[in-house]
Amino acid sequence: MGLFDKFEKNAALYNQLSAIGKNPFTVVMEEVLGPTRAKIKGRETVLAGTHNYLGQTFERSAIEAAKQALDHEGTGTTGSRVANGTFSGHTKLESDLANFLGMDQCIVFSTGYAANLGAIAGFVDRVQDVVLIDADCHACIYDGCQLSGAETIRFRHNDPENLDKRLSRLDPKYNGKLVCIEGMYSMYGDVAPVKEFVEVAHKHGAHLLVDEAHSFGVYGETGKGVCEADGVMDSVDFYTGTFSKSLAAIGGFLASNHPEAEYLRFSSNPYRFTASPSPATIASANAALANISENPVFREKLWENANRLHAALTQFGLRLAAKPGPVISVLLPTKEDAFAAWDFLLEHGVYVNMAIPPGTPGKESLLRLAVSSAHSADDIDRLVSAYEAMAEAFPSARVTSDA
Template identity: 85%
Template sequence: MSLFDKFEKNAALLDQLSAAGKNPFTVVMEEVLGPTRAKIKGRETVLAGTHNYLGQTFEPRAIAAAKEALDHDGTGTTGSRVANGTFAGHTKLERDIADFLSMKNCVVFSTGYAANLGAIAGFVDRNEDVVLIDADCHACIYDGCQLSGAETVRFRHNDPESLDKRLSRLDPKYNGKLVCIEGMYSMYGDIAPVKEFVEVAHKHGAHLLVDEAHSFGVYGETGKGVSEAEGVMDKIDFYTGTFSKALASIGGFMASNHPEAEYIRFASNPYRFTASPSPSTIASAGAALANISENPAIREKLWENARRLHGAFVQFGLRLAAKPAPVISVLLPTREDAFDAWRFLLDQGVYVNMAIPPGTPGKESLLRLAVSSAHTNEDIDRLVAAYGALAEAFPSARVDGAA
């Protein structure tokens, strides 16, 4: 027996896919040409799987801020936030995010993954508390529950009634109750009924954490997320997000109106024992935040692109997972179909994400397209043409031809 025996099945599949040129996990961006273009295997390709929702990766203001931070503060902090790793830029960005969200405090983590991991494990006690999570929550939320050691209860995806039943049946021994949902779910692009979840959670004395990683900067009148769009920004207890989507950097955060939330800095191992984000990534995230805050037209362009693509895909008869959103997923019945369809699009000069079970809800395989405000009309035309060809070549991707 070996530690590596568990990899044999996956290794065989990956070797088979690589031999056939269908392995989506080995793609290399050989040369990045801009926010929506890169060279893959020597060919200029439209990028539609990068989560660069607001096109900030090449924003001049963000690049200039990153360069200035490198010159002023160096390449890294070489320490955690509670040691030597808190620079002026970290505390400024925390204030700026809190102000943007109209919340009292904000704690910056090294990644979005660490923000959820650290918030859940920091707030929840293994001996006294319980966590209730939407079944489709991201792996970092599941891992946060596991790290906390607390009892974890799943409820049906986007189903407040299911949550209500589970909260009603909880053993009264639990002192604290934390409910975790997401704003927009990254696999299908569907959004949560946050207002209903707030009402259910608070009715039972539970706190609500909303992960707006994929909806920050995108939803709501001012880009505060699905919670803003549903009018409950002042009612949610904890708001988590990432810099790696709309802010085109790396890092994450937890914001709250509860003054006690600040104590997470002393209770969360992923915060206390991880080196803090580099000055340049903090500076670029801050500049991107300022840019999208001051320019709502960026968000408007994203939605224009998303609606145009979604409308075209509906016309093609493709099996779509959700209503128009910055994530548009086409459902396929088998993983073999997904591998083949992903390769087909890459051959058309289009890069999207491919996802298969168990990393997807249910047993669906899918192709996930992430729309960007930086996609030009030419980019959108190429995406429409590629998906039109996909609809012709893969009947299983269509509503009328699905297996």
């Protein structure tokens, strides 16, 4: 088998889309006009696939903080956290995140991907331990398991009872047990029953890691995520998140009340051997954290927009994957339907994400709309109008298809 033979199937699809000239995986934002608008193919387009949930990308305080960091500390750290790559901004952000979450400690990684990769591979021993993960977990969680080398067991999506059975049947040889779930799953926008998972995991002496990448800042009374909404912030063992969604930057973190979590700093390769986030990135993330923790209006506006959009798309009869939330996904039966519908929306001045198997749960394709607090009334009107037209043009996207 040749080195590139493995790409044959994906390459065929990629070349097919490229030949048409509207490949959804190669969209270029030619000019960014604001948090919810950009020029794509020369036309002003409403952005509804950016995960800029709390609209922080153009908040003045975050931009000014980044500029000051550039002026005072330069463009990059040129080193990892354990070499020369830890600046005062890194430790301040770790302290501020820990305080916001009400946890004892926090470790900042270079990306959210690296946070999960580094946490799982750092905590889990390939011989003595086992990892149990929700079947719909993100690729970084799967990759963390692979990097750890430990046995990995999947359980049914959002099914604490199935996890209970899996834990009950484990070989007693395992010393450590780590369970990994997400707060909100990014493809469908569905939310985990975190409280039930805490109870099941701890009943069997397992530790629970909850990735709140897409739910941080969004769920809970003060934006701490689904863990807060379920009242189990004090019970979750490890809390991971990213800066690239609600904090509108690049980076990630792990927070915990276990003092042993600090050992990751010299035990986790994705932490030790990756250059640390730039000063400007850290400064803007910290400013965004202050904004969303001090101003609930961002979260309130997001939910106002999400509820309005979900209600409208429901009224149009579209097949929605989950209850109202910051991610609203429309299910379609085939990748051809998904591509055509995605292209239809783009032609109507709306950019969303298209996802197809194997990158989606099950065998269905979907169009994923990411709601932002920065979406104006006019943005929402345009989204509603475009989806109404799509519902008429694509019967296969509706709950009762007359195709």
